[in-house]
Amino acid sequence: MELIIEREGKIVIFKIASRLDSLSAPKVEKALLPAIETHGDYLMDMTALEHISSAGLRVLLLAAKKIRSTESRMVLFGMSDAIRDIFDIAGFSTIFEIVDGKEDAVKELAV
Numbered sequence: 001m002e003l004i005i006e007r008e009g010k011i012v013i014f015k016i017a018s019r020l021d022s023l024s025a026p027k028v029e030k031a032l033l034p035a036i037e038t039h040g041d042y043l044m045d046m047t048a049l050e051h052i053s054s055a056g057l058r059v060l061l062l063a064a065k066k067i068r069s070t071e072s073r074m075v076l077f078g079m080s081d082a083i084r085d086i087f088d089i090a091g092f093s094t095i096f097e098i099v100d101g102k103e104d105a106v107k108e109l110a111v
Contacts, residue, residue, distance in 0.1 A: 002048075003028050011041045011109065014063075017048035020056030029059045036063060038070045041109045045102065047078030052086055064096060073097065077105040 001024030004015040012035065020028060036042070044060070060076075067074045075097045079087065087093045099105050 001028065003031050005031070005035050011043055011106070012037075013043045013045055015045040015048065019051040019053075020049060020059065021051060021053040022055040025053075025055035025059045028056075029062065032059065032063055033066060036066045036070070036072075038072075040070070040072050042067055042072065042074040043102065043105050043109070044074060044076040045078055046076055046080075046083060049078075049080070049083055052083055054090075057086075057090055057092060061092075061095070073109060075099060075105040075108045077102055 001019055001021075002015075002017040004017075006013045006015070014032060014035070016028070018024075042063075044063075064074055077099050078101065079098065084093070084098070087096070087098065097108055099108055
């Protein structure tokens with residue numbers, strides 16, 4: 001599991017690679033939540049995410065709650081069909097803003 005945090009202007013981009021499961025979720029949570037600052041826009045790049053479990057979904061939900069509490073936004077992009085199916089089945093597709101690519105995500109933040 002790898003989490004890369006980058007900044008492009010006022011946008012913070014979180015890149016998650018490999019698996020987000022019960023083994024990696026605590027490490028990701030420990031790195032991700034402190035990186036969420038007050039007021040900002042966030043993108044979650046999921047192009048390299050191969051698997052997500054309920055523990056991984058929980059971490060993303062915690063991040064979304066923290067981001068919303070700062071009146072900021074987070075857009076997820078680059079999900080594989082398998083990951084998108086998990087989000088749909090879990091009902092998370094109604095919680096998160098999800099688009100196909102990075103350009104779409106940046107445009108969504110501008111709206």
